[in-house]
Amino acid sequence: MTTPFRNVTPNGPGGATTLLLVLSFTGFLLLTQALFVVPAGKVAVVTTLGKVSGRPRNPGLNFKVPFIQATYPFDVRTKVIPENFEALTKDLQVIEATATVKYAVRSSEAGRVFSTISYTDSEVYPRIIKPSLLKALKSVFSKYELVAIASNWSDISRIVEETVAKELDKFDYVDVQALDLTGLQIAEEYRAAIEQKQIAEQQLLRAQTEVKIAEQEALRYETLTQSLDDQVLFKLFLDKWDGKTQVVPALPGNKGGGNPVIVGGRGN
Structure with a gap:
């Protein structure tokens, strides 16, 4: 009885081909x-x-x-994430705004993030950025009254950005590239009070400016008056004299001295 399969000996042509195929496949798989x-x-x-x-x-x-x-x-590309938040002011008023954070995971620290925080970069924001951001926001806004916050929004934003960056530097995982605060929302009655305060401050500043201008004008006139002595007045007279108008020197013993003149009528 014959078998349909051929015997392949290792030393034969078929065995060498099979071994080569196995080695090639293994090499490709390893590669x-x-x-x-x-x-x-x-x-x-x-x-x-x-x-x-x-x-x-x-x-x-x-x-x-x-x-x-x-x-x-x-x-490790820069990500931009807006975060809506609420915070209490120093005078216990609730404000709402949006903090937009621009950050990137430091490429050199990716291994440490993987080992200590998360296997994926998607967990970096909720586990690192967000807690520090909210902590910094509450810390800063609790130090100022509502009127001060609304009147100095740009300065408050800068302080919040510096505080967030300082807080995240403790972790050394990410670079905070920018933080923008927008969409401040406050109660309507407080908004009206803030507007009145701003108007009053502008009026006060305008009044102070006008006072300074008046003081400078008074000082200028005082300086000018002190500089107009007899010799200066006599020189001004000579500059304007037409050479025809009769003049009489001041009488001796006059308080004004010898330079002032008395202008008479025109000569013939």
């Missing part, structure tokens, strides 16, 4: 497992048997040990 590409705007955290090893890999073609090392991409 595909060893090489990986990191897209632009991301880095890759490499783990060896579950433990973070080495620095994050930069964008481009990279190499890892097949079946032993694994890669996890982390987005």
Whole structure:
């Protein structure tokens, strides 16, 4: 009885071909497992048997040990996230606004974020940025009354940005590139009071400016008056004299001295 299968001996032509195919497939499999590409705007955290090893890999073609090392991409591009919030002022008034945060995960710290916080970059904002942001907002706004906040909104925004950046520097995971505060909402009755305060401050500033101008004018006239002595007046007279008008010197003993003149009628 004959069998439909051929016997393939290792030393025969068929055995060599099969071995070559197996080796080629194994080499291709190892190559595909060893090489990986990191897209632009991301880095890759490499783990060896579950433990973070080495620095994050930069964008481009990279190499890892097949079946032993694994890669996890982390987005390090700038993200812009608006956060609506409420806060109490020093005089216990509730304000509402929107804080728009621009931040990016530091590429060099992606491995540490992976080890201590989250396996994905999507958890960076809710677990790092947001708690520090809300803490800073409440801390800053609780130090000012509502009128001061509404009147100095740009200054308050700068203080909040500095406070948030300082708070996040403790973690050293992210770079806060900007923080914009917009959409301040307050009760209507307080808005009217704030507008009246601003009008009063503008009127006071205008009055102070007018007083300063008047003081400068008075000082200028005083300086001018003091500079008009007898010699200056006599020189001014000579500059304007037409040479025909009769003049008589001041009488001796006059308080004004010898320079002032008495203007008579015109000569013939």
